[in-house]
Amino acid sequence: MGKRRWWDDYQNLNLCSGTISFILEDDEDMIEINYADGMLIDVGKPWSTNQYCITVVSSNDEIGWKNPILEITVANKEDLLQKIQETIFKFRQL
Numbered sequence: 001m002g003k004r005r006w007w008d009d010y011q012n013l014n015l016c017s018g019t020i021s022f023i024l025e026d027d028e029d030m031i032e033i034n035y036a037d038g039m040l041i042d043v044g045k046p047w048s049t050n051q052y053c054i055t056v057v058s059s060n061d062e063i064g065w066k067n068p069i070l071e072i073t074v075a076n077k078e079d080l081l082q083k084i085q086e087t088i089f090k091f092r093q094l
Contacts, residue, residue: 006022006025007031010022010031010081010084013084013085015033015088016088016089016092018034018041018092019033020033026045026077027045028044028045028046028047029042030043030052031084033084033088035092038058038060039056039058039059040056040060040064041055041084041087041088041091042054042055042056042057043055049073051074051075052073052074052075052077052080053071053073053074054070054074054084054087055070055071056068056070056071056087056091069091070091
């Protein structure tokens with residue numbers, strides 16, 4: 001069995017028709033989940049807070065980022081997977 005990669009657990013998320021991109025572990029740009037209608041769920045760990053941040057924007061452009069739909073701070077990495085899944089379901093389930 002091969003070495004586990006940092007993103008392996010996140011590949012099991014139910015994306016509700018989104019596409020996921022893995023960028024860098026524990027970085028300001030960590031994970032992006034994109035949707036056909038333009039919505040983006042962004043996950044990162046800003047250096048200024050040293051906590052994880054899940055941000056939902058209606059569009060991945062200046063207008064969307066000026067008016068985020070939701071911003072959640074997650075203190076522990078162990079909680080991040082569950083919080084990402086809850087966020088996806090909150091905004092993408094029919």
